[in-house]
Amino acid sequence: MRPAWSVVFLTTLIGAGQGLFAAAFAAEVLRAPATREFFVAAAAGALVLASLGLFASFFHLGRPERAWRSAAMWRTSWLSREVIALPLFMAFAAAWGLAHHFGTGSTLLIGAFGLAACLALFGCTAMIYACIRFLQEWASPYTPANFVLMGCASGTTLAAAIAAPLAPYLGRSFAFGAIVLATAALAVRVASIARNSRIKPRSTLQSAIGVRDPVVRQVSQGFTAGAFNTREFFHGRSFRFMQALRFTFPLLAFIIPTVLIGAGIATESFGLLVTACVVQYVGLVMERWYFLADANHPQNLYYQRVA
Amino acid sequence: MTQLALVIDLNVCVGCHACVTSCKEWNNGGSAGPLSDLEPYGADPVGTYLNRVQTFEVGTYPDTKTVHFPKSCLHCEDPPCVPVCPTGASYKRAEDGIVLVDYDKCIGCKYCAWACPYGVRELDARQKVMKKCTLCVDRITDKALPEGDRKPACVMACPTNARLFGDIHDPESEVSKAIAYRDGYALMPEWGTKPANHYLPRRITEPCDPPGPSSS
Numbered sequence: 273m274r275p276a277w278s279v280v281f282l283t284t285l286i287g288a289g290q291g292l293f294a295a296a297f298a299a300e301v302l303r304a305p306a307t308r309e310f311f312v313a314a315a316a317g318a319l320v321l322a323s324l325g326l327f328a329s330f331f332h333l334g335r336p337e338r339a340w341r342s343a344a345m346w347r348t349s350w351l352s353r354e355v356i357a358l359p360l361f362m363a364f365a366a367a368w369g370l371a372h373h374f375g376t377g378s379t380l381l382i383g384a385f386g387l388a389a390c391l392a393l394f395g396c397t398a399m400i401y402a403c404i405r406f407l408q409e410w411a412s413p414y415t416p417a418n419f420v421l422m423g424c425a426s427g428t429t430l431a432a433a434i435a436a437p438l439a440p441y442l443g444r445s446f447a448f449g450a451i452v453l454a455t456a457a458l459a460v461r462v463a464s465i466a467r468n469s470r471i472k473p474r475s476t477l478q479s480a481i482g483v484r485d486p487v488v489r490q491v492s493q494g495f496t497a498g499a500f501n502t503r504e505f506f507h508g509r510s511f512r513f514m515q516a517l518r519f520t521f522p523l524l525a526f527i528i529p530t531v532l533i534g535a536g537i538a539t540e541s542f543g544l545l546v547t548a549c550v551v552q553y554v555g556l557v558m559e560r561w562y563f564l565a566d567a568n569h570p571q572n573l574y575y576q577r578v579a
Numbered sequence: 580m581t582q583l584a585l586v587i588d589l590n591v592c593v594g595c596h597a598c599v600t601s602c603k604e605w606n607n608g609g610s611a612g613p614l615s616d617l618e619p620y621g622a623d624p625v626g627t628y629l630n631r632v633q634t635f636e637v638g639t640y641p642d643t644k645t646v647h648f649p650k651s652c653l654h655c656e657d658p659p660c661v662p663v664c665p666t667g668a669s670y671k672r673a674e675d676g677i678v679l680v681d682y683d684k685c686i687g688c689k690y691c692a693w694a695c696p697y698g699v700r701e702l703d704a705r706q707k708v709m710k711k712c713t714l715c716v717d718r719i720t721d722k723a724l725p726e727g728d729r730k731p732a733c734v735m736a737c738p739t740n741a742r743l744f745g746d747i748h749d750p751e752s753e754v755s756k757a758i759a760y761r762d763g764y765a766l767m768p769e770w771g772t773k774p775a776n777h778y779l780p781r782r783i784t785e786p787c788d789p790p791g792p793s794s795s
Binding site: 273332333334335336338339341342343344345348349350351352355400403404405406407474475477479480481482483485487488489490491492493494495497498499500501504505569570571572574575 | 627
């Protein structure tokens, strides 16, 4: 598939925002000694990230002025459900932050609703990809696992960076959590790469045109110019580029941030924690691009040769 | 329940692309149009088509055959493109089984195209909404046309009669009989989409009077 940058930014930004909210709410539930300022800052951070993601998503649409229609088919469409879950999550995160700011109480109840919306949003976003059965690289339980773990890992790294100046005693806990989550995300992603490298495509040129002969080749796709089918479904990068990316993103998304977080906490360096957030986000953008590009669409069987 | 469909006879398709151009002509105008092209005479044109004819070579030289293969929306009985649509723009008509897009509701998110294994949906290059074969719904339902003309433009144009049109749920229809007698098959059956369009396979046609030893 050709990765759309709007989708890459949408999924990575809201994932980090959801993870940040979940980490901060976990701290509240576990009665960690956090300050009001920390909760407000975490809620604001989650809201900003989710808003940026929402903004990015509009660039994916051919007719963004009609985006309001997209909540209609929630009974059948995971995309429609995501369109509902995202503003719900944002509303609860905002309410939770405001409740902390004004000390109105019932923050645990509001936060619990926020967490439910947060988990629902993770599920909807991941299922958009995982539910397409013939995109075999996406159609696996690894897809939701990866979305949840990567969102929580990047969000918890952010929580560590926010906690460092506001609630220093919390910093260590978040840093530990971020390292555990990044390690888990790395392990699951490696497992999913291993799974995807062994996929045997269910569709073949034989099933695509319905012949039994083992030797079939396309002579012509029927046209010489570009078309939607030749652009939307091919990433257009070389095998070596994809291979290089496959070895680079785990370093940037998981391994280097883990080292930076550890060093940041050990040396009490706010700068190192912020660097960890930035490096991890760049790595996760590369990961998401790779995830989208990695899927082989069966329609590509029909578009192999111009002439 | 009616399920309109095309049955395409690969045994007689000669790959002339008349169905492609007639489809483009019909659907570029009238109530369905336009079907936009960008830079049609430029260096890097982009077009939107609802029907393509592709060519495949089957077998190993010298025992090869050329298969010309027209491809358009298969109007699946269980279309994976429909439930994923977030706005309801993509739908399957209950009365005749045609899978259609409401161009006024489509937001151009392209999710339905991802969810179609056959690659038969194309985003209109200018209108930025999803386009696909409608079985010329504006033509086949037009009571102003003589009954014989109420067929998709591609069917009317085909010079070898390789394209049959009808209700595959009616066992007495021409298309149902063609599927039954000629072993009509569906594409990519592995995904359970149950395409309504069927293809009739190539077959070896023997000469009526095979050349034998001369009697003189």
